[in-house]
Amino acid sequence: MPEQKDGMSRYQWLLPFALILALAAIFIANHIFFPPPILLVQDRRQMMDTWVEITVYDRNLQAAEAAIDAAFSRMEEIERIASIHDERAEAFRLNERGRLDDPSPELVEIIEAAKGYYALTAGTFDITVEPLLALWRHREGAKVQFWELDPADQQGPLDEALALVGADRIRLILDPHRAIVLEPGMKITLGGIAKGYIVDQGLLALRKAGIAHAMIDAGGDIGVFGGKPTGEKWVLALRDPADHKAFLVRFQLADGAVATSGNYERYFDREAKVGHIIDPRTGRSSRASSSASVIAGTAMKADALATAVFVLGPDAGIALVNAIPGVEALIVGYEDPQQVHRSVGLEGFTQESGDSK
Numbered sequence: 001m002p003e004q005k006d007g008m009s010r011y012q013w014l015l016p017f018a019l020i021l022a023l024a025a026i027f028i029a030n031h032i033f034f035p036p037p038i039l040l041v042q043d044r045r046q047m048m049d050t051w052v053e054i055t056v057y058d059r060n061l062q063a064a065e066a067a068i069d070a071a072f073s074r075m076e077e078i079e080r081i082a083s084i085h086d087e088r089a090e091a092f093r094l095n096e097r098g099r100l101d102d103p104s105p106e107l108v109e110i111i112e113a114a115k116g117y118y119a120l121t122a123g124t125f126d127i128t129v130e131p132l133l134a135l136w137r138h139r140e141g142a143k144v145q146f147w148e149l150d151p152a153d154q155q156g157p158l159d160e161a162l163a164l165v166g167a168d169r170i171r172l173i174l175d176p177h178r179a180i181v182l183e184p185g186m187k188i189t190l191g192g193i194a195k196g197y198i199v200d201q202g203l204l205a206l207r208k209a210g211i212a213h214a215m216i217d218a219g220g221d222i223g224v225f226g227g228k229p230t231g232e233k234w235v236l237a238l239r240d241p242a243d244h245k246a247f248l249v250r251f252q253l254a255d256g257a258v259a260t261s262g263n264y265e266r267y268f269d270r271e272a273k274v275g276h277i278i279d280p281r282t283g284r285s286s287r288a289s290s291s292a293s294v295i296a297g298t299a300m301k302a303d304a305l306a307t308a309v310f311v312l313g314p315d316a317g318i319a320l321v322n323a324i325p326g327v328e329a330l331i332v333g334y335e336d337p338q339q340v341h342r343s344v345g346l347e348g349f350t351q352e353s354g355d356s357k
């Protein structure tokens with residue numbers, strides 16, 4: 001009998017470990033056979049003059065909320081770099097002084113990409129159109145707005161501003177000391193590309209936080225990854241420029257981005273039809289399209305190309321997009337808004353139109 005008791009006590013110390021092991025096994029088995037449900041977690045914040053909405057699917061509510069917070073923080077961080085209205089922003093300081101030393105890698109990345117899109121789009125995407133935008137902008141208290149002038153009287157100031165336009169003239173010095181240099185009088189606007197870059201960086205922050213299915217919608221610029229947990233694609237509805245309540249088309253994407261440039265979104269003057277998108281070849285607001293949507297691998301690419309394609313209009317815009325692999329476009333003409341122009345491979349990304357999301 002004493003011998004048997006010794007045998008028992010020899011293994012008694014194992015008991016707590018065995019208990020923990022058993023509990024862990026039950027916990028893991030429980031998660032495998034009865035996983036917590038997949039939740040749709042969504043949040044919205046006002047940023048970049050628009051509402052930015054993040055949607056993710058995840059089983060862990062706290063982790064999803066923390067990931068969304070991290071993504072918003074990252075996006076706000078870049079907004080504070082790329083703004084030309086905020087005095088503390090790098091882009092603002094670059095415009096003020098014509099030179100920025102030690103720029104952030106983010107600003108260098110945006111400007112480097114913008115120079116690339118300038119070259120790719122025959123100069124129709126050009127971040128140096130700011131002197132032209134400054135002419136067309138509404139002037140508080142002014143007796144006459146620029147668009148009210150006779151076209152002949154507009155031409156002098158337009159020519160002066162046009163002489164300051166050309167993204168190929170932005171110098172990016174990377175070695176040995178990093179700096180961005182503009183020619184005297186030149187000014188940039190990142191309104192046609194930064195939103196896309198910010199969406200991409202928000203998505204990256206979500207991925208880094210362990211999210212597997214996400215969508216960021218920044219009012220016209222939308223990026224997604226991972227599809228939906230069901231294996232379905234994300235559905236991104238495009239509003240009809242001719243009828244705000246209706247949807248023209250629904251894009252379907254698992255991974256990638258769609259950006260839309262539309263003159264129905266932003267006008268300097270709606271009556272005079274002076275839109276925010278400038279044709280850098282004429283200095284005047286572009287009337288080639290009423291809406292241009294581009295699908296691309298990244299939101300920055302989609303954003304920049306949507307602006308360019310809007311300026312190029314249906315024929316040249318579709319031709320450009322057809323020549324770029326992995327990029328598709330849908331352009332609604334200016335004169336005839338019923339006329340919808342599609343790139344060759346667009347069909348693979350669209351659903352039938354409807355009137356609700």
Ligand code: AMP
Nearest residue numbers: 124125126189191192261276277278307
């Ligand atoms: P988006 O909605 O992406 O087409 O961007 C429109 C904004 O881009 C405008 O509000 C301007 O800040 C800027 N922009 C206007 N015209 C151009 C252009 N031709 N190339 C690049 N950016 C432009």
Ligand code: MG
Nearest residue numbers: 192303304307
């Ligand atoms: Mg754009």
